[in-house]
Amino acid sequence: MPRYSFICEDCQFEFDLKCKFEELDSKKCPKCHSEKLERLYKSIGISMGDTQESKCST
């Protein structure tokens, strides 16, 4: 099953979910149960040219 990484926009909690793509819409933050989840695109073996994986988070 594919794995998706998310970050919660409300509490900034990062987590991974293993689920079907169709189920992603109904996912909530396991910590604060917010539905405002932002997908994180980590290295999943697919390259689309330039990688923008290093966001400064200070």
Ligand SMILES: [Zn+2]
């Ligand atoms: Zn949250």
